[in-house]
Amino acid sequence: MTDLNPQAEQMAAESMVRTLEAQTLAIWPQEQLAVQTLCVAGVASHAGDSRCRLRNGRRDVASGGAIPARAGARHRHHRCASARARERFARFGSRLTFEHGDIYAIPAADRSFDLTVCRHVLHAIPHAERVIAELVRVTRPGGYLHLIVEDYGMLYFERGALDPELMWRAVTHEFARATSTDLSIGRHAVGLLTALGLRDITMDYVVVDTVRVPRATFASMLEAWRDGFVDPIGEMTSISRDQAVAYFNEMISQVRDPRRYAAWMVPVASARRPV
Numbered sequence: 001m002t003d004l005n006p007q008a009e010q011m012a013a014e015s016m017v018r019t020l021e022a023q024t025l026a027i028w029p030q031e032q033l034a035v036q037t038l039c040v041a042g043v044a045s046h047a048g049d050s051r052c053r054l055r056n057g058r059r060d061v062a063s064g065g066a067i068p069a070r071a072g073a074r075h076r077h078h079r080c081a082s083a084r085a086r087e088r089f090a091r092f093g094s095r096l097t098f099e100h101g102d103i104y105a106i107p108a109a110d111r112s113f114d115l116t117v118c119r120h121v122l123h124a125i126p127h128a129e130r131v132i133a134e135l136v137r138v139t140r141p142g143g144y145l146h147l148i149v150e151d152y153g154m155l156y157f158e159r160g161a162l163d164p165e166l167m168w169r170a171v172t173h174e175f176a177r178a179t180s181t182d183l184s185i186g187r188h189a190v191g192l193l194t195a196l197g198l199r200d201i202t203m204d205y206v207v208v209d210t211v212r213v214p215r216a217t218f219a220s221m222l223e224a225w226r227d228g229f230v231d232p233i234g235e236m237t238s239i240s241r242d243q244a245v246a247y248f249n250e251m252i253s254q255v256r257d258p259r260r261y262a263a264w265m266v267p268v269a270s271a272r273r274p275v
């Protein structure tokens with residue numbers, strides 16, 4: 001665990017590859033509509049630019065080698081992630097570049113990008129407000145931020161042999177306190193964006209549920225979370241490792257059971273840097 005990447009071990013684990021693979025399949029089909037809306041709005045804001053594309057480009061911060069534009073892409077979460085991503089997506093040539101960097105000091109000049117994207121990161125790092133300010137710094141005036149801001153109070157399961165809500169409550173409070181992170185960052189995103197003076201703030205939700213997303217995909221995301229997180233949950237919260245395994249297995253069996261319903265509301269925030 002490092003101060004500014006407290007989930008470093010979990011981020012580098014094989015289970016994180018599976019987590020992001022499942023999340024890409026579950027989330028991107030709905031999320032891409034929000035990104036397309038920002039792309040069109042960004043183009044419309046450039047007088048005289050008639051083509052539907054971004055002028056200065058898009059920046060995905062803390063991508064970890066993940067490319068949402070390609071559903072199911074395999075990710076690697078260690079220092080060579082950018083090298084692997086470069087190799088894998090070489091066919092995009094100079095249109096797509098990868099750099100390894102610190103999200104608190106993004107290696108880009110002020111006002112560089114039309115659209116700055118940060119997915120699945122802000123809940124996992126301390127001082128999210130500093131990172132959002134850094135995302136704003138590298139976005140041009142009039143440009144947009146697109147953020148997936150996870151919130152672990154927005155997972156809904158039926159009460160079965162166990163009530164998964166009890167585990168998520170402990171995790172959002174105790175795990176977050178132990179790692180100096182905000183696992184409920186989703187509900188705070190609008191306030192953080194407002195405090196930074198951003199405009200045109202929107203808040204949408206990708207709904208990962210057993211109606212919209214294949215049960216196998218949803219279940220594989222929960223399996224990957226279980227495999228990656230039961231150890232730190234056991235160490236950092238009042239839920240033991242064995243209890244955490246039992247809670248995850250309860251959730252997985254609910255998601256796999258065609259008679260039952262479960263949902264994860266994934267907040268998607270966007271905002272515009274004032275001109």
Ligand SMILES: C[S@@+](CC[C@H](N)C(=O)[O-])C[C@H]1O[C@@H](n2cnc3c(N)ncnc32)[C@H](O)[C@@H]1O
Nearest residue numbers: 004005011020062063064066101102103119120
């Ligand atoms: C859950 S992954 C999300 C990856 C990717 N954005 C996606 O949408 O699939 C979080 C990523 O944030 C990276 N990360 C965490 N703390 C960081 C920091 N301080 N600076 C840069 N990257 C960081 C991790 O290494 C990991 O690749």
